[in-house]
Amino acid sequence: MSEPFPVDLKYSKEHEWVKVDGKTALVGITHHAQDQLGDVVYVELPPVGKEIKAMEEFGVVESVKSVSSLFCPVSGKVVEANSALNNSPQLVNDDPYGKGWIIKVEMGNPADTNALLSAADYKKLVEAK
16 A cells, blocks of 8 residues: 655645645645545546646546545646546555646746645644544
């Protein structure tokens, strides 16, 4: 199992994570989120080129338990969507911080990440529930 709170990521209160590499942000859902959802059976991906505002819905993840909206923690343009999820949505469960990433965004405003939580703060949020 992967580390539930990797320190090199930033987190949203809506349980998405962001890994920043220059002006590019990789986005997925957290270990906690996939654990709460149960077995993921479908991920709706946005089209490449879509412009997204910070905290705007960009897709949905469907599990055997429920359907949840996905919110992008940063604003920018979708430059890649993880097409592997079309045939293997369970990657979100198996490797949420690796092969289970959902989209790659070219950030319009890298300062958006300043509003996100650190691993320690996200851990506190999750454990407080």
